[in-house]
Amino acid sequence: MSGITVHHLQVGQGERIPWLLEELGVPYQLKKHKRSPIFSPPELQALHPMGAAPVIEDATFDKENALVLAESGAIAEYLIHKHGNGRLALPPSHKDYADYLYWFHFSNSTLQPALFRRALVRGMSSGEDDPRYKGVEERTKRTLGHVENRVANNTYLAGEEFTAADVMTVWSFTTMRKFEPIDLTEYPGIHKWIKTCTDRPAYRTAMQKGDPDLNVEELISVKGPERFAGAFGAPANK
Template sequence: MIRIHHLGHAQSERIIWLCEELGLAYELRHYTRDPVTLLSPPELKALHPLGAAPLIEDGDLQLAESAAIVEYIIVKHGGGRLKPGPEHPDYADFLYWFHFANGNLQPAMGRVMFLSRLQLPADHPVLASVRGRLDRIVALLEERLGRVPYLAGREFTAADIMSVFSLTTMRLFQPLDLAPWPNIRAYLQRIGERPAYRRAMAKGDPDLVPMLA
């Protein structure tokens, strides 16, 4: 059975959600952030040099990095579900949006978060640059979700599992006003109607009301 080491209010929610979507059995180990630093507690750092979460154990295997874990579980345990194959018309879109989450969206949110904590002037050129980059990324998501119901196309895939954290739970750390983005808000409402998503959030972060608006 897969063991998921989950840090509360973290990207590791992706792995719980994936297992719920695939109907896989798993053991959940929950960790709480340090109340001062908001980083991983010593128990997680003892398992991985970076104190990484998510982290899974599958037999003798230990694996970190959420994208790597998602791909591993889909191929090893999920029969390829939630990942269109090369013959699928949405294959290239799936690859793009799957990697977009950790290649663009989450890093942009993180850069704005860290620079905002420096209390720079609102017109500081570096802060303005990273905020502008995030605005363009969110606008791209808005445009995409105005044309298709899910990021890869007509079907829900792991690309959605990868991206939703940044649009929801990450806003605990870096606020993002979704009022100007109706397609993203409608998309998050569709996600919130998925039983597997509701189960995953209830199990992984029972103290958190999913930020779907």
């Protein structure tokens, strides 16, 4: 083994990592895995105790003992600092450093859990009038409104510079909508921001390599893509 290998479970958040590497201009090998039928296939589960993607193997510094790293935020920081000279991160001296940190972490710490929670509670509830669903819906709208407010007033999440915070977050409004729909009619700022980010050649190249069967124009449309076959979250009584 040599260099960096990215394990990507197709139609999933691992798309962030090839995108980041394309932006950084760092070479990598891409190993694509298919969902089986929803969760990771056995060969991907065997790579890391959590059995989830993305996972990278990095044999750059030790060919005999490749580093194995999971968790997209950790992978992004590792690649930026070990291979990317700190590009796409803002340094502590930057005026927007705190905003960069906040939005980088917001993606996996608040936004993704909010979307998953809504999907799961929808599946458990009797319908959209169910008080359990209404509670999480209110919370999710607050979360989405927070993102909307940010990108309606700034070109990118960290401010005026495109950063890894955008790479971490865009998928929640593109491919993730195959699992949990979000109609962007109410969020014109988010729609404009995802279009700006996904117009980048590095995004297009990464998606073409990792998920050539996904239609990017559908992913970035206002209404969003068709749902993934077998996605959870349909009301239990339907």
